[in-house]
Amino acid sequence: MRRILAYILFGLGLLTMTFFREYTGALFPYPSLFYFLGIAMFLGALLFLRYTPTTKEINAQKQLTAAIADLKLNGNRIRVDLTQCEVKEHNYAEERERYGHSNPLLTLSFEGDIQAWNAIGGGSFRNIEQVQVTQTVIVFNYLNQQTGKMEKYVSRVIPKDKVTLSFYMDKQKQTDLYVDKVNSNNYYFDLEFLNNEC
Incomplete structure (x- = not known):
């Protein structure tokens, strides 16, 4: 609409x-x-x-939301002690365009001019900037009582540094992990508490 x-x-x-x-x-x-x-x-x-998501993006978000709801309803719920989890961090720098859009039709004319001028190496006004990217994941090792095997679950990538994430985890203490009963590689690490902190 x-x-x-x-x-x-x-x-x-x-x-x-x-x-x-x-x-x-x-x-x-x-x-x-x-x-x-x-x-x-x-x-x-x-x-x-x-700034309006495309139909494809909206459908992908709906599918993801439905898959999470299904896992919460039908999957095995495992209580995760966040103090026993490991936090792994990966930091790097990357170049990003200051202006423009991934869809060329939505790139404004002056943004296109800046991109074209930079592509041929001209001008002192650069459309590229160095951005520091900080990413962390939470790693949870779980001993499956039914199989007797240790299973490893890794959260989605979290755009926070290790210290900040550890602070939020210490504050939260526990969360839930929902694992598909048939395929243990299909799981949802519930990190919704981080959305409340942002």
């Missing part, structure tokens, strides 16, 4: 800009005001499109 609204704004903005760019009639006393309103609608629609 939001994307439809964005496309409508996009079209209205484009029509308004086109109509009032060369308007010389007397019906509208301030044509330049309408022209700038058209520009605002056009740019607003572009920004709206940029």
Whole structure:
């Protein structure tokens, strides 16, 4: 629905800009005001499109939510003592574009100009910046009483440093792990307590 609204704004903005760019009639006393309103609608629609998830992303999120709900309902629930877990950290630096969007249609014209100018090696204004990335995971070793084997479960990647994550884990103390009864490689490490802390 939001994307439809964005496309409508996009079209209205484009029509308004086109109509009032060369308007010389007397019906509208301030044509330049309408022209700038058209520009605002056009740019607003572009920004709206940029930050609205696509149908594919929405469907992927729905599937993930359904899979988590299924694991919580039908999987084996294991209580995890967070004080007994290991935290592993991986830090690195990467180059990211300051401006632009992964979809070229949603990249604004000045962003495209910066990217093109940087691609040919010109200009002192760089579109690339060095970003420090900090990632951690929680590792939980569980002795399965039925099989007698030690099983290792690793959480999703958490964008926090080791010290900060350890602080939140000490505060939380425990969480749950939901494991598929048929396939133990299919599991959900419940870290929703971190969403409340952010």
